[in-house]
Amino acid sequence: MSDENACWFCSPGERTDPPAGGWLYDDGTWRVGHAPASYAIAGTTILEAVRHVLDERDMTPAELAGLGPITGRTVAAVAAATGCDRVYRWATMDAHPHFHLWLVPWWRSASTRGPRYLVDAIVTGDGSTPVEAAAAAARIGLLLER
Ligand SMILES: [Zn+2]
Numbered sequence: 001m002s003d004e005n006a007c008w009f010c011s012p013g014e015r016t017d018p019p020a021g022g023w024l025y026d027d028g029t030w031r032v033g034h035a036p037a038s039y040a041i042a043g044t045t046i047l048e049a050v051r052h053v054l055d056e057r058d059m060t061p062a063e064l065a066g067l068g069p070i071t072g073r074t075v076a077a078v079a080a081a082t083g084c085d086r087v088y089r090w091a092t093m094d095a096h097p098h099f100h101l102w103l104v105p106w107w108r109s110a111s112t113r114g115p116r117y118l119v120d121a122i123v124t125g126d127g128s129t130p131v132e133a134a135a136a137a138a139r140i141g142l143l144l145e146r
Helices: 061-082 114-124 130-145
Strands: 020-026 030-034 045-049 086-090 100-106
Touching: 020 061, 020 130, 030 061, 030 130, 045 061, 061 086, 061 100, 061 130, 086 114, 100 114
Parallel strands: none
Antiparallel strands: 020 030, 030 045, 045 100, 086 100
């Protein structure tokens, strides 16, 4: 039986590439980190439940109450920090049973859109550089502190 807490993003013993810039927000129920540079384009931010919970079906009332507001704050921070036109979402919980909501900036100038863009941005693309990821993380972190 696998350890459900051995999560690629949030477990120090499991991940090889920590969130760029560290955790940008943490209220004890929800936390936000920038995706590791090698995983996604700069500005891609992951919102996760601190508790290892799969999805809304298993969330506590406090987790459910917090999800909308922190999603809204993170969408606003990603948009302001990157100047993107849309903030795409991606959440499959494929590898681990832990709610990770990816927020991915999209610009009208992009050559693709929709699911194809998401795949390019976080699966088949080259990701970003550590410098780009750190700069985006710092901007998003400042906006989330407000
Ligand atoms: Zn996790």
